[in-house]
Amino acid sequence: QKEVEQNSGPLSVPEGAIASLNCTYSDRVSQSFFWYRQYSGKSPELIMSIYSNGDKEDGRFTAQLNKASQYVSLLIRDSQPSDSATYLCAVNMFAGNQFYFGTGTSLTVIP
Amino acid sequence: NAGVTQTPKFQVLKTGQSMTLQCAQDMNHNSMYWYRQDPGMGLRLIYYSASEGTTDKGEVPNGYNVSRLNKREFSLRLESAAPSQTSVYFCASSDGGRVRGAEAFFGQGTRLTVV
Numbered sequence: 001q002k003e004v005e006q007n008s009g010p011l012s013v014p015e016g017a018i019a020s021l022n023c024t025y026s027d028r029v030s031q032s033f034f035w036y037r038q039y040s041g042k043s044p045e046l047i048m049s050i051y052s053n054g055d056k057e058d059g060r061f062t063a064q065l066n067k068a069s070q071y072v073s074l075l076i077r078d079s080q081p082s083d084s085a086t087y088l089c090a091v092n093m094f095a096g097n098q099f100y101f102g103t104g105t106s107l108t109v110i111p
Numbered sequence: 112n113a114g115v116t117q118t119p120k121f122q123v124l125k126t127g128q129s130m131t132l133q134c135a136q137d138m139n140h141n142s143m144y145w146y147r148q149d150p151g152m153g154l155r156l157i158y159y160s161a162s163e164g165t166t167d168k169g170e171v172p173n174g175y176n177v178s179r180l181n182k183r184e185f186s187l188r189l190e191s192a193a194p195s196q197t198s199v200y201f202c203a204s205s206d207g208g209r210v211r212g213a214e215a216f217f218g219q220g221t222r223l224t225v226v
Contacts, residue, residue: 008151034214043201043217044154088153090215097142097161097205098169099215103153 003027006089006102014110019076021105023089026070030091033065035074038086038104047087048074079109113137117202117218124192124225132187132221134202142205143185144169144215145177147198154201160185192225199223 003026013019021035032051036044048063050056050072056063062075072091076083086104115136124130136143141162146154146169156169158177166177174196176188185204189196200221206213 032213043220045217046214049214090154092215098156098159099144099203099205100156100170101146101154103151 004089004091004100004102006087006105008103008105010106010108012108012110013079015079015081017079017109019079019083019107019109021074021076021087021089021107023072023074023102024070025072025089025091025100027091027093028067028070029093030070032092033063033072034090034092034099035061035063035072036088036090036101037083038088040085044088076107079107081109081111084108115202115204115216115218117200117221119221120219121222122224124189124223126193126225128192129188129190130192131189132200132202132223133184134186134218135184136202136204136216137183138204138206138216139182140204140206140216141182143179144203144205145175145185145187146201146203147171147196148201148220149198157187157200194225197223197225 035047038044050063050065060077064073088104089102118133144159145157160166160179163182202218203215205215
């Protein structure tokens with residue numbers, strides 16, 4: 001059973017603060033990890049992908065991966081109201097190429 | 112630049128009716144997926160096709176069938192719709208399996224209500 005766990009939230013942060021989103025996964029075979037953003041009524045869109053231990057930065061977003069702890073996180077610096085959405089963590093097994101998703105964390109950035 | 116296209120966008124069915132959700136991608140991806148999304152449940156994998164000519168069950172396949180018609184198209188069929196199948200359905204595609212770390216691209220979703 002492949003499980004991806006996220007805190008459902010809701011998470012509220014003031015504008016300009018750092019939002020921290022966390023995800024754990026159960027299958028050690030998982031090889032690639034993704035953060036998707038989903039606005040209400042819309043389809044998921046990719047924010048970050050990571051598959052090596054450590055940090056990966058892209059603009060205001062930083063993904064962190066720790067395979068030993070089976071943990072992946074997303075930091076959003078200088079949070080903006082437009083960041084208010086549900087953030088989905090996904091893991092992928094290279095063989096078979098299946099993507100499994102967490103239930104998502106709802107983020108609200110308060111102006 | 113269409114990406115992943117799903118039809119229809121909205122559908123209302125009566126219990127027991129059948130229908131097919133269509134999905135096509137123009138990115139030459141090998142893998143395609145069908146997910147359903149329910150409040151509080153996240154995205155759950157119904158069926159996937161790792162490559163043309165193959166299909167496999169995901170987490171919640173009961174009540175559904177799929178066809179990988181060719182490399183571009185992957186359809187999802189509900190043979191006898193039930194109210195429990197009321198959901199938002201997403202089709203996705205990916206070049207993973209061939210490219211490490213390749214993301215999944217999603218269609219715009221189909222909102223299905225079974226009454």
